[in-house]
Amino acid sequence: MNKLYSIALTAGLLGLLACNNSDGPTDTPTSGNINISVDETFRPIIESQVNTFEGIYTRADIDDTYKPEGQVVEDLLTDSTRVAILSRELTPEERAVFDKQKRIPRSTKIAIDAVALIVNKENSDSLLTVEELKRIFSGQAKTWKDLDESSELGDITVVFDNNNSSTARYVRDSLTTNQKLPENSFAAESHEALIDYVTENKNAIGVLGVNWISDRDDTTAVGFMNKVRVVGVSEYADPISEDEYYQPYQAYIAQQVYPLRRNLYIISTEGRSGLGTGFAAYVASDKGQRIILKSGLVPATMPVRVIGLGNQ
Template sequence: MKKFVLLPLISCILALLWACGGRQSDEKRTIVSGRLQVLTDETLLPIMEEQVAVFEHLYDRTEVALASAQENQIVSKLLNKEVEVVVLTRLLTEEENAFFKARKFAPRIYKFATDAVTFVVNKQVSDSTITVDRITEIMKGNAGDGPLNRLVFDNPNSSTVRLLKELAGVDTLPATGVYALKSNADVLKYVYETPQSVGVVGINWVVRPDSSTRKYVEGIKVLAVKGQEGKIGSGGYYKPSQTNLADSLYALARPVYIINAEPRKSLGMGFAAFLTGESGQRVILKSGLMPDSVPPRELIIR
């Protein structure tokens, strides 16, 4: 009788041991297998979602848990070891690098694309251009009563806000003329519904909209931008096309980096190699961003 009572108990114990062993093996990562957490700048979320989908398809033993956040939150989590692989539109500052130097460790940093801070308006608006000087005046609180006097950002701590604050030389957002919402999708919706406002988004939100934002993208247009005198893009009005990004004509281009702070060579390195390699660069090419190295095209002549 005892034998029949013990058999179910032994079976349960073996099942638990097998399950634990399975979880432990899943947690072991190599360059091309395992599970990886990646935190990306929210302005780059659409292109990074595409990159993850292609990467997991090519390497079916991988799982990339992708999430987006504000720039300052991403850096904070990186320094606090809450995440080891992040995607940002800037390098780490000297103060931020000091955290790693104190641990006698240097994260691996790879540039894999060039993004464009893009300005969009409702299609009903007659204006099709804007100058960096006008943008900086609005950021300084001098919006005035003319057309296009309202900048709308995804959130107050986003990378686009940080970039334009640096450009205008201000530490805080003005009380009028600048509004911050919660996401790039919210910006597209707001501009679609509110003429005379200028939305500030990442270019891939416009070039590759998903089903939830396609309606809004179809009702807006991208402004051509003229740079400040003596700086990039000052010779005319340029849209954030890949050609203008490649020719360094668009005034508000910015690099995109993957920062890998894994303590050993693991799946983060594999993902970074994919992003900078031919497959990842082809995904960038289709997204509206400029790839860091343009993939070659093969022509078959018959």
């Protein structure tokens, strides 16, 4: 009897050791460790989501890294991460890569975002039409006088956060029909540097994600807003009044009258219910959507309140 008990105990211990030495994933929807790759355009809002999630689920550790859009997609394709946050869906070519790898990406829409345009405080040309933006980003309008003969400003300088960013891609896809960015554009390499450049250069126009300037409870966003003007955009070629121009206010994004809109997605390739799945479910839940609401973006599943950016 003692011999049989000893054999059973040894077998049980060996089984436990084998489980502990397993190379398989050990995370759950609310615990463990994962890395996620995030479009750096959305750093303020996703940092808030991660910090709140980890505050609620103290056994969860999410390593969030922020990169240009192209690098985020590369991380997902090479399985360097299994959770990515992007402002677009995967292309058919990218999905074909996952098909070959026998991986199934799942996409969850979490918000409606907008691309914001900012100019120097001394620039009075803070109302632009989509057609005028197309002229700027295609290089046809090279000076502010090309848009307004009475302007006292000089050559236009277009500033992006990164040449490979999602905002630069949005401009190429939506405003220039895949043309190269104009010669009078450059990358500031960070959103902070972009805003500082526009603040110091009266001929500049900056392109950035609206969540960098839309959270009125964020002292950093408020500080940025005090430095620049936010451009109002009209989809009409010949607006009859200023009422036909819209800034990227939350309500105007929701009502689809601000023209430069895009969606925000969490894309997961987890083949199981792990921490990435749990985080995606949290962001899409009531609590996560309230964080998006507060940030100035439009939640995917909640009504919005009117919050202006308050240009002075």
